[in-house]
Every structure is written in C-alpha cells, then in structure tokens.
Amino acid sequence: MMTFILFLFSHSLFAGDLLTQKKIFQLGDYTTVEGKKIPAVQIGYETYGTLNSDKSNVIFITHHFSGNSHAAGKYTTADLEVGYWDNIIGSGKVLDTDKYFIIASDSLVNLTPFSPKTITTGPASINPKTKKPYALTFPLVSVEDFVHVQKKLLDSLGVQKLFLVAGASGGAAQALQWAASYPEVVERALLVIPPGLSMPDYTVALLNLWSMPIKLDPNWRKGHYYGRSAPEQGVAESLKMITFSALSFDWASNFKREKYSPSTLESLDSRFKIETFLDERAKLRGKLVDANSLLYTAKAIQTFDIRSKIDSLRAKFLFIPVETDLIFPPLLSERASKELCDKKINSHVSTLKTSGGHLDGLLRIHESSQVIADFLADKISFCP
Amino acid sequence: MMTFILFLFSHSLFAGDLLTQKKIFQLGDYTTVEGKKIPAVQIGYETYGTLNSDKSNVIFITHHFSGNSHAAGKYTTADLEVGYWDNIIGSGKVLDTDKYFIIASDSLVNLTPFSPKTITTGPASINPKTKKPYALTFPLVSVEDFVHVQKKLLDSLGVQKLFLVAGASGGAAQALQWAASYPEVVERALLVIPPGLSMPDYTVALLNLWSMPIKLDPNWRKGHYYGRSAPEQGVAESLKMITFSALSFDWASNFKREKYSPSTLESLDSRFKIETFLDERAKLRGKLVDANSLLYTAKAIQTFDIRSKIDSLRAKFLFIPVETDLIFPPLLSERASKELCDKKINSHVSTLKTSGGHLDGLLRIHESSQVIADFLADKISFCP
Numbered sequence: 001m002m003t004f005i006l007f008l009f010s011h012s013l014f015a016g017d018l019l020t021q022k023k024i025f026q027l028g029d030y031t032t033v034e035g036k037k038i039p040a041v042q043i044g045y046e047t048y049g050t051l052n053s054d055k056s057n058v059i060f061i062t063h064h065f066s067g068n069s070h071a072a073g074k075y076t077t078a079d080l081e082v083g084y085w086d087n088i089i090g091s092g093k094v095l096d097t098d099k100y101f102i103i104a105s106d107s108l109v110n111l112t113p114f115s116p117k118t119i120t121t122g123p124a125s126i127n128p129k130t131k132k133p134y135a136l137t138f139p140l141v142s143v144e145d146f147v148h149v150q151k152k153l154l155d156s157l158g159v160q161k162l163f164l165v166a167g168a169s170g171g172a173a174q175a176l177q178w179a180a181s182y183p184e185v186v187e188r189a190l191l192v193i194p195p196g197l198s199m200p201d202y203t204v205a206l207l208n209l210w211s212m213p214i215k216l217d218p219n220w221r222k223g224h225y226y227g228r229s230a231p232e233q234g235v236a237e238s239l240k241m242i243t244f245s246a247l248s249f250d251w252a253s254n255f256k257r258e259k260y261s262p263s264t265l266e267s268l269d270s271r272f273k274i275e276t277f278l279d280e281r282a283k284l285r286g287k288l289v290d291a292n293s294l295l296y297t298a299k300a301i302q303t304f305d306i307r308s309k310i311d312s313l314r315a316k317f318l319f320i321p322v323e324t325d326l327i328f329p330p331l332l333s334e335r336a337s338k339e340l341c342d343k344k345i346n347s348h349v350s351t352l353k354t355s356g357g358h359l360d361g362l363l364r365i366h367e368s369s370q371v372i373a374d375f376l377a378d379k380i381s382f383c384p
Numbered sequence: 385m386m387t388f389i390l391f392l393f394s395h396s397l398f399a400g401d402l403l404t405q406k407k408i409f410q411l412g413d414y415t416t417v418e419g420k421k422i423p424a425v426q427i428g429y430e431t432y433g434t435l436n437s438d439k440s441n442v443i444f445i446t447h448h449f450s451g452n453s454h455a456a457g458k459y460t461t462a463d464l465e466v467g468y469w470d471n472i473i474g475s476g477k478v479l480d481t482d483k484y485f486i487i488a489s490d491s492l493v494n495l496t497p498f499s500p501k502t503i504t505t506g507p508a509s510i511n512p513k514t515k516k517p518y519a520l521t522f523p524l525v526s527v528e529d530f531v532h533v534q535k536k537l538l539d540s541l542g543v544q545k546l547f548l549v550a551g552a553s554g555g556a557a558q559a560l561q562w563a564a565s566y567p568e569v570v571e572r573a574l575l576v577i578p579p580g581l582s583m584p585d586y587t588v589a590l591l592n593l594w595s596m597p598i599k600l601d602p603n604w605r606k607g608h609y610y611g612r613s614a615p616e617q618g619v620a621e622s623l624k625m626i627t628f629s630a631l632s633f634d635w636a637s638n639f640k641r642e643k644y645s646p647s648t649l650e651s652l653d654s655r656f657k658i659e660t661f662l663d664e665r666a667k668l669r670g671k672l673v674d675a676n677s678l679l680y681t682a683k684a685i686q687t688f689d690i691r692s693k694i695d696s697l698r699a700k701f702l703f704i705p706v707e708t709d710l711i712f713p714p715l716l717s718e719r720a721s722k723e724l725c726d727k728k729i730n731s732h733v734s735t736l737k738t739s740g741g742h743l744d745g746l747l748r749i750h751e752s753s754q755v756i757a758d759f760l761a762d763k764i765s766f767c768p
Contacts, residue, residue, distance in 0.1 A: 199641070200633060201638075201656065202631075205658050205662055209624065213600055216617060216618065240593070244589055249713060252586035257582060257585055257588070265525075268683065272686065274585045275588065329633060
C-alpha cells in the first residue's frame, strides 16, 4: 500500500524564499535486484513548483553521497541554510519552479538517517520483525535499487515521463541509472560532476578508503553499535576524507599554511589550521551520520555500472564536470560522452572551469545555467 | 665521534649490475632545530661511482616518504629488486657512475626501520638511557633536521660542494631544504614530483589523513606498542592510502572493474580486484614499517617551508613534475619556479607527460633523461 504523509515541517509562504516541506513516500515491501525482500520501505522527498495538466513538466532530482532530498528552498523563512542546489532551482532560475514541477528524492541507505532533512530505509531502520535496528542484516542494495524505489514514488504521483532527471556526483550515477533502467521515462539527463557510465576503479578504491576509518574504529563492532557507543571517531575521519576529496589545491591554499598551535613541532597532536578546520567540520557533520549506512552507500556507489545497457539508452545527455575535480575529473565525462556519441546517442559535455574541485558541482553550478537552459530548450548541439 | 661501519651486505662485482653496499654514518649527539638533544644518531647511506681528486663530482640523493637510501643497484646479483632510481643512476645513465660520485642517504625517523635497506634514528630506536625504544619520547624533527644530519655525513666524507642534490617527492623537499640551508654547498638541485617552496595546505591535510588510520588502531596505544601487538591494521591502511595517492585514474583503470568475489553485493567484505590489490600490497609493505616513525615523517614533511630563505638561494633549479600527479600537481612546480625566476634565480620546469601519477617520478623518470643531462651540462635555458 502506498500512502503519503506530510512530515514534521509546516510552512508559510513568504516572498523571495522558496518554501518547502518534507514528504514521505511509503512503499511497503520492496524486493532488491539481488532478490532480498525489505518490508516497510520509505523514502523522503520534496517538491517545488506545480505539476501541469498533462504531467509533462516533471524534473526528478537525485542526491549526492552525503546529500538528501533537500535540494532547494527552506522549511521556514527563519532557516539559515537552503537546499544544496538552491542556486539553480527556484522562480526565475534555470530549473524554474514557475515552469517545472520538481521532485527531489531521498535514496535507500542514505547515510544521514539522523538528519531531520532525510527519510530513508537502511541498516539504522527498525526491522519490524525484531523491533531492533537491522544493522548488517539489512540487505546490500545497489544504485539500481535506489532508482527502482524512486520509480515507485513517481508511479504513486501518476507521472509517466521525466522531462529531466538531474543529479550531482552520486546523484549523477542515479540519474544515469534512471536513463538506463527506464529509457521510456527519461527524456533528458543532466549529469553534474559525474562518474562515467560506470564507477571508475580509482573511485572504487577511494570509496574503500572512505569506509575504512569506520571499520577501524573499535566501537563499530562489525555493525552492532546501536544502543551502545557509536563509532563516532571513525565516522568523523570518514567524513574528513570525503570533504578532503571534494575540495582542491586552490581551495586548500586559502589556509595559507596557518598554524593552529604555536609550533607544529610541539607535539604529534599539534595542527595546522586546515587540519583543525577539517576535523571540526567532520565532527559536526558526524552527528547526523550512521556508520553502517555510510558503508552501505559506499558499496552501492562502487557497484554502479550501466555499460551493458548503453544500447537501450534513449535520453539526451548533458555532462557538466568541474575542471579541478579530483573525484571525477572531466576526462570521465569526455569518455562517457564519446561512448554515447559512438552509439548515436545525443550527448554534450560542458566543463565548469572553476578552481574549487568536486564541490563546485554544488556550490557553483549556477555558473553553468546558460548551457543547462540551452539543453532544456533543445538548443544545444550534440556530439561532434 | 664520527665513524663509518660497513653494514651487513657484501658484494661481488659482476658485469651489467651496479652492485652496492649499505654503510652507516654514526654522528653521535645531534641537537634538533628546536633544541632537543638526541644521542647516538646514525643514518645509512650508499655510494655509487668514485670521488674525483678535487671532490667536484658529488651528487647527493635524498629519498621520498616511504623510501630509503637504496637508490640504485643491487646488494648481490641474486637480488630481484634494484634501487628506486636505478633507471637514471648507473654506468652510461644520466646520473653516470663513471663520471659522478653519488651518495644516497637515509633520513631521520625513516618509516621503515625494520627494513634491512634502511638505517635511521627515530621513535623505534633504543634510547641509550632507558634501553627501551623511545616511542613518543623521541623529539619531533623537521626536514631541516634531516638535512643537517646529512650535512654531517657529507662533512665526514670531506666533501664541501655538491654538483647536484636530487630527490623525488619528500626527497625533493629535502633537496630544496639543502639548497636553502646550505646555499654555498649546493650548485644544482633536481626536484622530481616536488612540492613548491613549502608544503601546500592540501598536502598538509593529506598527510593528516595518511596518519589517521594508525591513530585509530586501538593497538597504537598512543605510541606505546613496542613489545606488544603493533598497530598492523592501522599501518596497512595508512600505506594503502599512500599507494592510492601516488597512483592515477589511468593506472587504476587497468583493473577494468574486475571483481574479486562473484558479487560485490554479497557482503560488506566483498571486494573489487583493485581493493584486494591495494590491501595485499599494503599488508606486505607494512611488515617493514614502524607506525610511530610514519607519524614522525608525516609531521616533518608537513612543516617543510623554505619560503623565508628564498633570497639566500644560489643553486640552479630543475623541477620535473608529473602531469597526472595527484599529490603534487605540476602547477606547484610552475608556481615555485616563477617565484624563483622573479628573484632572478635560475629555474626551469620540465613536465613529465605520463599517465601513471605521482609514482611515475620514480618509475618513469628516465624519460626525462635528456632534460636532466642538459641541466647537468648547463645547456638549459632558465626562466622566461
């Protein structure tokens, strides 16, 4: 049975701010691609704008590794932060809420189940049979599973076509998976700071490293930490690595080798300011993160691979890598686009030439608004 | 008192192979830049070629983060491996042992004190007062300390000029420090895969991450693991990160997303082949590594900074970054060289355009032999 329940957040309309609310999609039973049954599956979502009468104006947004369905707007005007892509989603922006009906979705095994902005089902969820958290008894899932669950959400809204599916980083992997799993649904795919058509081995290894500190933390206890001390240190170190990977040399150079302690040769614990910054940020973010869910998300992203489905793709593709990206450098987009063009599939690459690394796919994506607008208006020239 | 003692290895000359032996330089007491006294300091070194009568043909080689003084040749003809820069050091090679007297040196706090190829003094050394390993009572040292100890080695050999000082990566930091600390000694400096004139904040953070798994390992016990279970897992994970950082996207893509286990969605422990490869390599290398020494080396490298001494530099500089280097990308060399040229110091950058990342500064440095030869022959054009 599918039902929709309004979540905690209420809102009052106010000029200037896009105000939104969290919604829950309750799917019920879901069977994974690998054949494992999960009961009581639910994910969160938000919508911006209005669905038109023929349901032809739908944009679906999938989120990045450490993100969630809060892609734009605020829950109340008093909120200090807006959603991660607020710079391109809203009235008059390139993903124009006056024109499009935009759905931003959570994914399975989201690594921030303790955030009020996230609704997900994963290893930290309560197993209805045991009334305890699943921990590692939760089945491993893939990006394909993320997308199948999201498709059920779309079905529940009565939407049969996506004018656009869009995502950044791990969200781009999901958007590509959408185009591969549901070619008859997806008309366009916008891939920002994306992998290619599969997760490169380099990033497979990077995801292994992001997972490593959690497994090293003695509090992890092979996943059985619920109701006990959580592996907070491991989670913080994982997040520190993730933040570090998403940045760049030029971003880091802003710290100007400033020292936090008088002499860094004072003790092994003395720090440069960049170290302190990364540690403090990671510790703060860690409060919302479930260690097992991070491991599950990493595993799902590692296994992303749509190469075998390339012949069935029908969407038009726009890749926007960031020139200084150290996780998914532009060459991955260029190679993926060439593979698509070789198959006579419409594809275009437009590199964002900024200095901030991977994270600029969120922070500075509005600088690519013109090429996105051209893509949405079918005014772009595809393939050489 | 300075003495020289031949180390364990004997050799017999054999055509074709450069045969070498490990030597020990015993310095005795050394007082660090920060004023801490260390007794019974010793480091290892190797020499290749013959010192000429006026001692004007000396090349001094400093080693990278996980390296040691075994830069070239074999100890016996039966050895399977040669030194890390054997591709440029030897008879007829660009660092020609028929022409130059080459000294390759160990550094303080070398992270592989358990390797028969390394002789060093650091936290794993026995404190003569307590007859136990120093552990964290060993004073923190800097790249400047590395070089001051090496200068004493040079003094002991009666050498007053260096035709060339050369090093890769952390060895390049030492070579730059040589040029800054002893401008009257160093005539030329060859910097391969180098940082700039200081360790960039990005790499400061990376070194923090390399150190992190050791500190997370419960066996580390704040450095007090000697005589107990060593933090082997932490060391292995540190080394895995270091290897990963030194590679590249193209290198990783050789694994072709091959899976080690039938399905990577089988369990959290299932692996892609690149993960297994990195794990196994790290575990093997870990046997020679002392955890505390790795932390000390990381701290020393983090603090490298010769910017305040730029006005006193007198050497000629050749920077050879690798195009695909993810630890020290070429822009760092370009910026450093520009800073030198702005001060009317002779400097040149020649980028090695290979796809293997940082590690190509060791594996493929021979492809830069011509520009190195031109540099040594003063046939290079410096600065724009």
